[in-house]
Amino acid sequence: MSVALEIRNLRKTFPGVTALADANLVVEAGSVHALMGENGAGKSTLIKIVTGVQGADSGQLLLGGEPVSFANPLEALSAGIGVVHQERNVVREFTVGENIALSSMPRRAGLVDWAQVWREAKRCLDMLDLDIDPRTPMRELSAAQIQLVEIARGLYRSAKVLLLDEPTASLSNDEAERLYRVVGQLSSEGTAIVLVSHKLDEVFAHCDAITVLRDGGTVMPSRPIAQTSHDDVVAKMVGRTLANLEVDARPVDRTVTPALELVEVSTGAGHREISLAVHPGEVLGMYGLVGAGRTELARAILGLDRITGGEVRMEGTPVRIRSVRDALRRFRIGYVTENRKEEGVFLLQSITRNIAVTIWSDLSKVLGFVSGRREREAVSTYVDALDIKISSQEQLAGQLSGGNQQKVSLAKWLAARTRVLIVDEPTVGIDVRTKRAFYELLWRLADEGMAILLISSDLAEMVTLADRIVVMDRFIVRGAVENTHDYPSMSAEVMGHIHGSVVAR
Secondary structure: OOEEEEEEEEEEEEOOEEEEEEEEEEEEOOOEEEEEOOOOOOHHHHHHHHOOOOOOOEEEEEEOOEEEOOOOHHHHHHOOEEEEOOOOOOOOOOEHHHHHHOOOOOEEOOEEOHHHHHHHHHHHHHHOOOOOOOOOEHHHOOHHHHHHHHHHHHHHOOOOEEEEEOOOOOOOHHHHHHHHHHHHHHHHOOOEEEEEOOOHHHHHHHOOEEEEEEOOEEEEEEEEHHHOOHHHHHHHHHOOOOOOOOOOOOOOOOOOOOOEEEEEEEEOOOOOOEEEEEOOOOEEEEEOOOOOOHHHHHHHHOOOOOEEEEEEEEOOEEEOOOOHHHHHHHHOEEEEOOOHHHHHOOOOOEHHHHHHHHHHHHHEOHHHOEOHHHHHHHHHHHHHHOOOOOOOOOOEHHHOOHHHHHHHHHHHHHHOOOOEEEEEOOOOOOOHHHHHHHHHHHHHHHHOOOEEEEEOOOHHHHHHHOOEEEEEEOOEEEEEEEOOOOHHHHHHHHHHHHHOOOOOO
16 A cells, blocks of 8 residues: 555654654555554644644654645645544534535635535535534534534545544444444545544554554554554553453442432423432443433533423432532532533633632632632642643643543542532543543542542443443433443443333333
């Protein structure tokens, strides 16, 4: 095969941080090439340089064997490089079709040819079996649907090289498999695919070759996937091997009053008679496919969407929660959102301000002034505990990698010492070592009495983490199962509830 994309000795530094140090990558045409590494290893920076978002300090980029350099993303796109970034980049006030065709609107007689916009957008959506009208405003879509639309946008232009940065992060297993069918089709037609993912199983199932970055440098040069193993990749990523995570069922006392309980709750979003309870010390999972209504239910609990019937109870007492602030101040409920870029962190504020925002009232002194020293001391605890890679506490959150932004989003709720923690897609963009540490952190919090409501589209993660799994489909609870942590049997039972082959109990 011919080489579609080659990177030679790429270097990039930011104030106080070396993002890339002599990184190398060779991607053949018609191949699916995995690019892996821990958070902060340089993967997203490399992609931004290849796509013209940022410039390199030194090094060389070759496309089809010819040296190239892009001053902006439009130049990269015109050269045949498409990308789906880890962070969502859509215009929420535009329609789905407009977002898909935005880079190259078809025109007729100088005017936008709207009929062709809708037709081409529908073609790209159909490739993903995504049943969405191209005229639908983006603001009406869930985070997972937005992710799929971004992938459809990557299909709009027939790219020679398509870079996918954590494309299945918010997708269920079914949607991910649908995406990989399209990836396989594109690679068979000669497109070079670069896949950034933290999901080892996906990489080994769908990729032809792999490159691993660590601390900005290439520690595993382009290698056929058949010539490596899970342990080899993990050892290269983290500098040592990690033992498999052994999981046993944890005892949960469900005779005590639930920390959070929903009793026949209906919402303006469309939920009907939802009943569930999460007890102190329990990790309760909510699993479902895209459109199941899990995130919308969490938003309703927090007062962000309207509850039209039933009761929300905190420690047995019916309550009305009006906002996220109300949830934290009155009931000690924290919410780690799936949409960290728009809701999880303040990108233009420092790490200190992002983490300490939930505890300012606790840190304030006379006349309401917050002590900077106490702020920094409190924040340091969680930066260390979550291994957040920063140059200093004053670094802007927007300068962090996506995975480190997710850790900052979690840290602010841990600092607030919440009694109930709702976590929505918590390990999106988080590497294998940090993911393991995150799992252990959640279990430790549960062991200390915290009630945790976990939303995840990763069924393997759900089976690893949860004590009990509530299965949702189309805004209804279809069933609930005790978690035995045996993936094959749990997978069959959970999916059986969704597809109606298991009687709810």
